[in-house]
Amino acid sequence: MKNIKIELLRPTQVTHGLREIRQKTEAYLKLRGHDLQMAIAEKPVPIVMGSGDVPYAIDHHHVATALWLAKVKSVPVVLVKDLSALSTADFWLTLENKRWTHPYNAHGQRVLFSDMSKHIWDLEDDEFRSLSASVRDAGGYEKTSVPLEEFRWADFFRQALPPRERRGVRIARRKGTENGEEQTCDGTSRLSRADRLNGGPHPEERFRLCVQPTAHRDIHTPRNAIRVNDTSLMTVANHSSGFNKSPRTMSSPSLTAASFAASFDA
Template sequence: MAKMPKYTSELPAGILSEIEVSLLHPAQPALGYREVNYRVQQFKAMSSKELDAYLREHFLPVAIAPDGLPYVVDHHHRARAIQLTGLRKTVYIKVLENCKDWTEAEFWQMMQKNAWVYLYDKDGNSIEPNEIPANLAQLQDDKYRSLAWAVLEAGGYQESNVPFQEFMWGNYFRQRISFEDTDEEFTKAVNEALILCRKPQASKLPGYIAGVGEGSASKAK
């Protein structure tokens, strides 16, 4: 396969590039690490050729900030999982917007307008852009984001194109379920959440399926 150009802050929008994953900056403060760990195992099961082909097809969308830093605007779980595998140092990205000539205020206004940044921490509290971790390795673990992912995998709601869908469901569960982050407690929480998915209070959430409540917590561990 043809080599992609290495990342520089001068890349225009629309360009595909290769970058060291450690150089990527997150546009959210937290992840669901159960999903990350699940993806780690998926990637480790691939050959190096299969993994490279997968990453070329599933590139990471990036916005370049005024200081030249590349911010990942989606698929943070995939990026962090690749980093944790230790199998390779680079990933492939696509520049959606180069904002080097913008002010910081203009950049963050654009990020929020496009729903490319999520300004809530692992406990659901609002934060400022300067409180986002400086790199992927510093991302916090939001157990309710993991719960929302497991419930999605179990069929509790449908995947949609609404940005931060799993965080929205995670916050819904956060207000209604309390659990310790052990495998046993997590499985119980998934089963409880599957019932909550069919409640009228969930009907406004993206991907809601009327009457859903049965499923399994097969990916809870």
């Protein structure tokens, strides 16, 4: 397996979840020698080669960034596709159609590919991306091979939370057991297991997501609220016994060259 310097990896997304990165960084910093090498080897970064043989990461941005912050200089990579012969426009068009890129900022707004960062660690912090990871880890939805799945859930949470509460949200995984292990409240999975969702979140489904930000502590918090640090999230829909495999929102059809040109800055 080939190793590449992290500083050479180009990102294919605009945002990441900084809290999730900090957690991964802390975990890597606790490892030494063989244990660290084994942990690094478990998460090779999938890449595609762009013009000039520039490597672009199409997944594991959080892993690569956490390793960089942990003073690890290189990561193992897996070459998924060599696209170095394509023009710049065709390169990004291919990534878009294969869902190997996510050109949206922390507000869910599309950006130009030319405005993407040149370094994999230098991305915008999206608190909803961190929330998405926490809900996944708590069992709210099942991790699948669906491309950009966590970003789809992040976009769903961003749309579902009312604007006023959205501004007050501070996302962090709730911790609090005597032995220091992470813990989430009963009902965490209700955030994503609402039986009205029918396979994934959608703003038009008959369910509602509410938030009690830090600035509104006087708001009544229902018994089945999901505690995420000092933020309370809950659904008013009944929970179901099954997992949602992936969200339905934010999945656009493959682009054509004509529709793609409008979003590409030559």
